[in-house]
Amino acid sequence: MALIHRGRRSPLMDVMFVRLSVRRYITDLKKDINSAETFILLGQLRHQQPKNTPSWMRVDSFTLIHKFWLADPYSEFETIMHEGEACEEDIPDYVRFDVDCGDIEKLYEKLLESPFCTNVKLVTYSDRKNPLYFPLLNAPLWKGLLLHNDGPIAGDLPPLLEMLVLDPVHPADGTDYGEIMEGLSYLKVLVIKECSLLAYILDLQAMLPSLEVLVCQEVIEECSCYEAVEYFLPQMMKMVPSPGNQLRNRTWGGHVYYANTDVLSEICDVQIPDEFRRRLDTMIEGQQGDSLNMPD
The missing domain is CATH 3.80.10 (Leucine-rich repeat, LRR (right-handed beta-alpha superhelix))
Structure with a gap:
C-alpha cells in the first residue's frame, strides 16, 4: 500500500467556504491511493502526495x-x-x-x-x-x-x-x-x-x-x-x-x-473540480501580488 506522510496539506483546507468539501474530496481520493489519478489530483490541490509511485492508471x-x-x-x-x-x-x-x-x-x-x-x-x-x-x-x-x-x-x-x-x-x-x-x-x-x-x-x-x-x-x-x-x-x-x-x-x-x-x-488527463482550481488560482495570484508589494 502507498504511504502518505504527514506534511504539506492543501491550502484550501483553511478556506471556510470549501474546507469540508475539500476534505471529503481528498478522503475519496485516498481510497484509490495507488492510482496515477490520485497522485496527480493531490498535486493539483498542492497537497501531500503519496511517497510511493503509482501502481496503475485508468x-x-x-x-x-x-x-x-x-x-x-x-x-x-x-x-x-x-x-x-x-x-x-x-x-x-x-x-x-x-x-x-x-x-x-x-x-x-x-x-x-x-x-x-x-x-x-x-x-x-x-x-x-x-x-x-x-x-x-x-x-x-x-x-x-x-x-x-x-x-x-x-x-x-x-x-x-x-x-x-x-x-x-x-x-x-x-x-x-x-x-x-x-x-x-x-x-x-x-x-x-x-x-x-x-x-x-x-x-x-x-x-x-x-x-x-x-x-x-x-x-x-x-x-x-x-x-x-x-x-x-x-x-x-x-x-x-x-x-x-x-x-x-x-x-x-x-x-x-x-x-x-x-x-x-x-498522459493521465484529470483535473480537480473547477471551484477548487479557481480558488487556488486566486490564492496564488494574491501571494504573488503580496510578494511584489513587499518593501525592498
Whole structure:
C-alpha cells in the first residue's frame, strides 16, 4: 500500500467556504491511493502526495489517444484551408488524413499553403512492393502523429514530433520502425500497439533521447517491453479498465513506462473540480501580488 506522510496539506483546507468539501474530496481520493489519478489530483490541490509511485492508471484517463482516434476528417475543411482564408483557429486540434501509396508528397505540398495542423491521425494504404515513403522535403511541423498503416512504410517521419502512436494493421508488414523513427530527437511520448514493435528498434534510448514515456496498449498480463526500457524508464504502472469500459472483463488494459512522476500529467488527463482550481488560482495570484508589494 502507498504511504502518505504527514506534511504539506492543501491550502484550501483553511478556506471556510470549501474546507469540508475539500476534505471529503481528498478522503475519496485516498481510497484509490495507488492510482496515477490520485497522485496527480493531490498535486493539483498542492497537497501531500503519496511517497510511493503509482501502481496503475485508468484507461479512460488516457484521453490523449482518444483525441487522435476521434480526429476531424481533413475533407471537412479542406476547401477553406486552401483558399488562403484559413487561420489557426479554423483548424481542429486533431485532424485525420487518408493517404494512398505515393500521395504523401502531395499532402506535404498542400500543407505548405496552410501549415496549421498540429496533431494528425494518418491512415495509410500500401503494399510490400510499393511502401508508402515519407520524404524529409517539406516535412510538416506536426507535434503529434497517430500512424495507422495498412501496409509497409519507409522514409523519415516528421522530425519535430513530440508524441507518436504506432498502430499498424499488421505489425509484421515489413516496416523498419527503427529506420523511420531516426531523427525524432524531440519525441517525448511513444505509444505502441503491442510489444513486438520494439523488436524493430534496437536501442530505443539512443534513437529517442528525449523519450519520457512509453505506453504499450497490448492487453496482456506480462508485458515484455520492460526489458527494453527499464534502464532509462525505470518506473512502471499498469492501465486498468474503468467501470463500464469495454475492457472491464480484463485485468489490465496496457502498461506505462516512464522516467519520473513529473511526466505523469502528459498522459493521465484529470483535473480537480473547477471551484477548487479557481480558488487556488486566486490564492496564488494574491501571494504573488503580496510578494511584489513587499518593501525592498
